[in-house]
Amino acid sequence: MLHIEGLTKRFGAKTAVDAATIRVEASSMIGIIGKSGAGKSTLLRMLNRLTSSSDGSISFEGREVSSLTGADKRRWQSECAMIFQQFNLVPRMDVVSNVLHGTLNKRSTLATMFNLYPSEDIHKAIEILDRLGIAEQAPKRAEALSGGQQQRVAIARALMQDPKIILADEPIASLDPMNAQIVMEALRRIHDEDGRLVICNLHTLDTARRYCDRVIGMRDGRIVFDGTPEQLTTGVARDIYGAGDEFSESATSTEIGALDQPAEQTAKVFA
DSSP states (O other): OEEEEEEEEEETTEEEEEEEEEEEOSOOEEEEEOOTTSSHHHHHHHHHTSSOOSEEEEEETTEEOTTOOHHHHHHHHHHEEEEOTTOOOOTTSBHHHHHHGGGGGGSOHHHHHTTOOOHHHHHHHHHHHHHTTOGGGTTSBGGGSOHHHHHHHHHHHHHHTOOSEEEEESTTTTSOHHHHHHHHHHHHHHHHHHOOEEEEEOSOHHHHHHHOSEEEEEETTEEEEEEOGGGOOHHHHHHHHOTTOOOTTTOOHHHHHHTTSOHHHHHHHTO
16 A cells, blocks of 8 residues: 655755655554654655655555656645644634635636635535534634644645545644544544544654554654554663653653553553
């Protein structure tokens, strides 16, 4: 399905992602964890082609996508939708118009400038917002919504593209626990119900373990772990975050210790 082979990104003398190889043979929900600066965001940006790779290749369903240009590259970016930590909405624009921006690659520039969208697209946008529990927010300005609601608008915009892959770059990093749970449950439901491949950069170990089928750990640009949530033990976590680290940013020692407990015990730690 998705094959990433030796993917590398260099910024001058610094290697942000170092020969990453990932094979995804079936649709799943994958969490990528690691400290800030581990290369998680750069990896997702290369997958979406927002950033070009220095070496390596990306192929999806047998099609090589890492060298696409022009219209072919834009089509790939429609198939591989991106959700960002800071939502990237137009604050003073109404919610439904923000969602309709998910069709930009399919519409003319003139139609977009004057908000000339077909009625079927508007109906689809409302249906997606309803699915995410925020249809009543459709006429409001995006800036009037809470952070959790804005992130769901961003998810709705991604779904308007009808993508095969959804890439979420730290989608809950700026949200409170309740909204973080709502957003993660929405992403999980999209995978379960639609069969879309979802890849999330995540900041906490427990979130990856609770919602993902597969977890990839990155450290200093390299993949140091690739396995199931059950395999994400204390020792593995220390390989990802560093044995001498205090886990202050991405995982507390309580979280690390909880990883060796059954899932129901882990949930109590984070209640």
